[in-house]
Amino acid sequence: MTQLFEGVGIALTSLRASKARAALTILGVAIGVMVVVVIGSMITGINRGVEDIFNQLGPRTFFVFRYFSGGINVSDGSDEMSPWRRMPPLTLEEAIRIRELPSIQRVVTEEGSSGPVEYGSTKLDDVPILGRSPEWTIVSGGDVLPGRSYTRVESEASGRVVVVNEKLASELFGHVDPIGKWIRLHGVRHQVIGVHVPPPDIFGESNRPQAIIPHKTFEKYIPYWRGWMNFLVLPSEQVTVQAAIDDVTSVLRSMRGLRPAEENNFSVVTQDRLLDSWNQVTGMFFLVMLVLSSVGLMVGGVGVVAIMMISVTERTREIGVRKALGAKRREILWQFLVEAATLTLVGGAIGMVLGAVATEIVKAITSMPAAIPLFSVVAALAMSVFTGVVFGMYPAAKAARLDPVEALRYE
Numbered sequence: 001m002t003q004l005f006e007g008v009g010i011a012l013t014s015l016r017a018s019k020a021r022a023a024l025t026i027l028g029v030a031i032g033v034m035v036v037v038v039i040g041s042m043i044t045g046i047n048r049g050v051e052d053i054f055n056q057l058g059p060r061t062f063f064v065f066r067y068f069s070g071g072i073n074v075s076d077g078s079d080e081m082s083p084w085r086r087m088p089p090l091t092l093e094e095a096i097r098i099r100e101l102p103s104i105q106r107v108v109t110e111e112g113s114s115g116p117v118e119y120g121s122t123k124l125d126d127v128p129i130l131g132r133s134p135e136w137t138i139v140s141g142g143d144v145l146p147g148r149s150y151t152r153v154e155s156e157a158s159g160r161v162v163v164v165n166e167k168l169a170s171e172l173f174g175h176v177d178p179i180g181k182w183i184r185l186h187g188v189r190h191q192v193i194g195v196h197v198p199p200p201d202i203f204g205e206s207n208r209p210q211a212i213i214p215h216k217t218f219e220k221y222i223p224y225w226r227g228w229m230n231f232l233v234l235p236s237e238q239v240t241v242q243a244a245i246d247d248v249t250s251v252l253r254s255m256r257g258l259r260p261a262e263e264n265n266f267s268v269v270t271q272d273r274l275l276d277s278w279n280q281v282t283g284m285f286f287l288v289m290l291v292l293s294s295v296g297l298m299v300g301g302v303g304v305v306a307i308m309m310i311s312v313t314e315r316t317r318e319i320g321v322r323k324a325l326g327a328k329r330r331e332i333l334w335q336f337l338v339e340a341a342t343l344t345l346v347g348g349a350i351g352m353v354l355g356a357v358a359t360e361i362v363k364a365i366t367s368m369p370a371a372i373p374l375f376s377v378v379a380a381l382a383m384s385v386f387t388g389v390v391f392g393m394y395p396a397a398k399a400a401r402l403d404p405v406e407a408l409r410y411e
Contacts, residue, residue, distance in 0.1 A: 025300050025343055026300070028298075029347025029351060030302055032294065033091060033297075034354040041373065042370050044372070045370035055234075062235075065269060066230070069353045088256065089228070089229060090230065093255075095229075098252075102236065104234070105234045105237070106135050109131075109231060110229070110230055111131045111135075111230075112128065113129050113218070113222050113225070115130060115222065116288060119182075119183045119184075123172060128211070130211070131224075132213075141194075142198040144195065145194075145195065147195055149163055150193065155217070158216045159217060159221045160188065160189060160190045161193045161217070164178060164183075164210070165197075166196070169192075180192065185222065186221065245270070300347055300384075302341050302391070308343075317407060319399055324408065336395060337388075341392065344385060348380055
């Protein structure tokens with residue numbers, strides 16, 4: 001411990017004596033560590049936001065997709081790399097049949113598109129337009145206020161009614177009450193009956209204009225990419241999630257005429273599986289950012305080699321004296337490695353402070369619940385110390401191998 005504290009003290013003295021050289025080394029390490037901290041905090045915030053979204057849906061809710069494999073899917077356009085082509089699209093008939101099951105409390109269908117939205121002389125391009133069944137307000141969270149959502153009668157009749165979110169209402173109507181006004185979606189007139197106030201959303205949906213219309217209205221009037229309808233299914237309270245999944249799977253297999261030995265040509269996915277897949281994706285992004293941040297650490301490492309080589313040269317006589325008094329090679333090696341690690345650790349600490357400041361800025365300008373996780377702190381400090389040890393090894397080894405007689409003669 002005495003050697004450790006002595007090495008730290010010498011390193012800090014060297015920093016004060018060589019401020020310019022040390023600053024370049026510290027800057028590279030600080031940038032690398034800051035990237036690790038910021039990316040870690042953003043990924044943590046995104047994951048927490050995704051969990052909050054699922055919590056709004058309720059822990060028992062599960063999903064039915066045309067195709068779901070999890071992780072990142074890569075396709076070159078061929079049938080072999082595009083397995084969803086062998087999966088028939090989900091249909092409204094299947095949703096109705098699932099809704100009739102005693103074990104199912106509610107089924108929500110959803111499809112999406114985008115296009116122009118107009119009111120008077122105001123026109124907005126590429127606005128997200130969602131077609132949802134009437135129960136959407138229960139599962140998506142938030143409130144419709146002022147106004148109301150559409151009824152099942154309006155939905156079945158393909159009524160040209162629309163619920164706009166706060167952002168779209170603000171951009172189209174300003175401070176004018178939007179209820180009862182007529183707007184055009186893809187050139188078709190729809191009456192505004194409500195304003196949706198969504199829950200906080202990490203993906204910024206609340207900050208984007210959005211229009212929600214009945215699903216059948218969507219199919220009738222809105223151009224969209226067909227075949228990608230999804231179901232959101234809520235089991236009855238007295239039924240377990242697994243029992244509800246088994247019932248839904250059985251119904252879909254029966255309606256699609258699948259034999260017992262054939263695999264499902266649809267995907268039933270629980271929230272846990274979605275979270276696992278999401279965590280895999282964000283984990284890959286974090287790994288990529290970790291690799292990119294290593295560039296900054298490499299720059300800092302080169303600086304460590306330079307500043308430590310200069311330090312060895314300037315302290316050659318000191319090394320000779322210590323060896324003459326009985327210091328062993330490993331003690332000299334240890335001293336210089338501690339100095340190098342201390343140098344990069346200071347850079348890591350500065351990088352963590354900068355990362356914390358950047359995280360607070362992200363939280364202030366976005367709705368993302370960014371937070372610095374413990375693993376990113378540990379990883380950042382470990383990477384900075386590791387950089388110092390690796391790049392400080394050559395100067396430390398050179399100092400340890402110095403001949404004490406020659407070192408004492410050095411001027």
